[in-house]
Amino acid sequence: MNILKHPLFQKSIIYTITDAINKAIPFLLLPFLTHYLSPADYGTVANYNVYISVILIFTGLNLNGAMATNFYKFSKQEVAEYVSNIFVVMICAAVLVTLLMAAGAPYVSSLTSILPFFLVIGVSVAVSQGITAVNLDLWRLEEKPLWFGGYQIVQSLMNVGLTVIFLALLKMGADGRMGAMAITSVVFALVSIAILYKRGYLKLRLNRAYLRDALGFGLPMIPHTLGIWIRTGIDRIYITKFYGVAEAGLYSTGFQFGLLLSFLVMAFHNAYVPFVYKRLALNEEEQKLKLVKMTYIYMMMIIALAFIFSFVSYFVISHLLSDKYLDSSKYIVWAMFTQAFQGMYLIVGVYIFYTKKTAKLAIVTSSLSVLQLVLSYILVKFVGPMGAAYSGLAVSILNFVIVWVLSMRVFPMPWLKFKIFKA
Numbered sequence: 072m073n074i075l076k077h078p079l080f081q082k083s084i085i086y087t088i089t090d091a092i093n094k095a096i097p098f099l100l101l102p103f104l105t106h107y108l109s110p111a112d113y114g115t116v117a118n119y120n121v122y123i124s125v126i127l128i129f130t131g132l133n134l135n136g137a138m139a140t141n142f143y144k145f146s147k148q149e150v151a152e153y154v155s156n157i158f159v160v161m162i163c164a165a166v167l168v169t170l171l172m173a174a175g176a177p178y179v180s181s182l183t184s185i186l187p188f189f190l191v192i193g194v195s196v197a198v199s200q201g202i203t204a205v206n207l208d209l210w211r212l213e214e215k216p217l218w219f220g221g222y223q224i225v226q227s228l229m230n231v232g233l234t235v236i237f238l239a240l241l242k243m244g245a246d247g248r249m250g251a252m253a254i255t256s257v258v259f260a261l262v263s264i265a266i267l268y269k270r271g272y273l274k275l276r277l278n279r280a281y282l283r284d285a286l287g288f289g290l291p292m293i294p295h296t297l298g299i300w301i302r303t304g305i306d307r308i309y310i311t312k313f314y315g316v317a318e319a320g321l322y323s324t325g326f327q328f329g330l331l332l333s334f335l336v337m338a339f340h341n342a343y344v345p346f347v348y349k350r351l352a353l354n355e356e357e358q359k360l361k362l363v364k365m366t367y368i369y370m371m372m373i374i375a376l377a378f379i380f381s382f383v384s385y386f387v388i389s390h391l392l393s394d395k396y397l398d399s400s401k402y403i404v405w406a407m408f409t410q411a412f413q414g415m416y417l418i419v420g421v422y423i424f425y426t427k428k429t430a431k432l433a434i435v436t437s438s439l440s441v442l443q444l445v446l447s448y449i450l451v452k453f454v455g456p457m458g459a460a461y462s463g464l465a466v467s468i469l470n471f472v473i474v475w476v477l478s479m480r481v482f483p484m485p486w487l488k489f490k491i492f493k494a
Contacts, residue, residue: 086338089220096227098330100234104248105324105393107238111184112245114320118183118311119249121304122190123197126172128296130165130194131201132289135208140288140427142212143348151274154205154267156281160289165198182308184316189249196253199260206263209272211341219341222259230255294433298440302466305444306459309451318456324392325402328384329410332376336414339369347421351482359484370415377411405460412467419475422482435477439470 104113134157142150172179172194176187183190203226210219230251237247267273311319350358381404388400423432443466450458479486 085216086220086341089216089224089338091334091338093220093223093227093334096224096231098327100231101324101327102391102393103235103238105396108245108248108320110317110320110324110395111315112248112320114307114311114316114318114323115184115245116248117307117319117323118316119185119189119193119245119252121300121307122179122183122185123193123200123252124304125297125300126168126194126197127200128293128300129168130161130198131204132160132164132286133292133296134160134201134285134289135204136292136424137285137288138205139208139212139344140424141284142209143352147271148274150209151272152276152278153281153285154209154272155275156278157205157285158202158273159277160282160285161198161201165194168197169194183311185249186246189246189253192253196256199256202260203256203263206267209267209270212345214345216342226255226259229258288427288429291430291433294437294440295429298433298436301440302443302463302470306447306451306463309447310456310459313452314456321396321399322402322456322459324388324396324399326406326409328380328387328403329406331380331384332373332407332410332414335376336373336410336417340414340417343418344421348425351422351425356485360488363485363488366418369418373411373414377407381407401457402460405457405464409460409464409467412464412471416467416471416474419471419478422478422484423474426481428477428481431477431481432474435473436470439466439473442466442469 104116108116138150138153138157141153145153169191172191176190179185179190180187207219207222210216210222233251233254234248237243237251241247243250264273307319307323310322347362350362384403384407385400388397388403392399420432423429443462446466447459447462450462452458454461478484
């Protein structure tokens with residue numbers, strides 16, 4: 072088989088290129104941000120991203136994933152009705168979260184250094200990202216990587232443009248960066264709604280069966296996605312608490328370089344999910360063998376890339392960033408290998424999502440999240456900020472191994488038939 076002519080490879084290349092451009096935009100913005108933002112300001116912005124991520128868990132409920140699992144089973148009209156119903160769920164969840172946040176904003180502000188105004192606005196930002204995710208997923212499921220990638224690139228360009236205006240011209244500091252993120256998210260959510268309507272993917276009609284299906288998928292996912300948030304966000308909160316928001320800024324800068332590997336992981340994953348769902352639906356042993364072979368090759372490549380990107384990141388920090396951020400280099404290796412094992416978790420976890428055994432996955436991730444919650448707290452408090460990096464990598468490795476074992480049980484694959492490497 073000529074891999075260069077393989078449809079998955081060709082689509083992965085398109086996803087990789089468009090996602091590389093999209094991820095490169097904020098990455099190239101990093102020297103600009105380190106010039107106009109102090110480590111403390113950068114730490115506040117990083118905490119805002121962490122905050123948006125946790126709010127999205129409760130407003131988005133991973134409902135774009137529910138839509139994806141039904142896409143190939145439903146007609147377009149049914150998909151349109153399903154999309155409309157999940158938007159109703161998102162809006163209702165957003166109203167509830169807004170009320171709770173309005174009451175708890177002062178306390179959250181004391182933990183994160185984020186102004187209460189931005190905390191309340193953040194709920195709208197989160198639900199906007201959830202709406203845009205549905206629009207993007209439909210393009211991905213239709214195997215239209217150019218639309219998928221192009222939309223994200225334009226969104227990033229607007230985000231960057233507003234950031235430059237707010238920081239360089241208006242000197243707004245952290246508030247300017249957070250404001251640019253908020254405005255961009257809301258604008259593109261409105262654009263996404265208009266596109267979905269024009270493409271015939273919105274049909275406002277409440278359907279109890281669809282609501283139950285969506286909630287049945289999304290609610291058990293809350294512990295799972297909350298667990299992921301704990302593994303990627305709680306460390307910054309601990310560092311802010313014990314060592315200040317400036318150290319959290321350095322930590323976040325170092326882990327920002329994990330995006331170099333993350334964008335490749337997600338680009339492949341975006342192409343792989345619809346590819347693997349189609350192959351699994353055939354229920355053929357030959358297709359399963361090919362999927363296993365691709366998985367092992369992917370794992371070897373991602374480990375190699377983690378080493379390569381670590382060296383590249385050291386060079387960038389020492390030559391391109393402000394001297395105030397040189398200490399962020401100590402987090403690089405830990406960031407890269409944490410992303411590597413996250414990528415390997417995604418590729419073996421796809422079988423759990425395919426079988427909709429998300430409740431079992433939630434048990435695993437929630438248990439590991441509790442472990443990280445405790446382990447990170449202990450290590451950060453008694454070892455220092457590096458303790459967050461140590462605990463993050465340890466839990467990522469453990470998560471990959473356990474989820475792989477779980478995927479073997481819920482959807483058996485020929486993982487031990489090593490003769491596939493001779494195919």
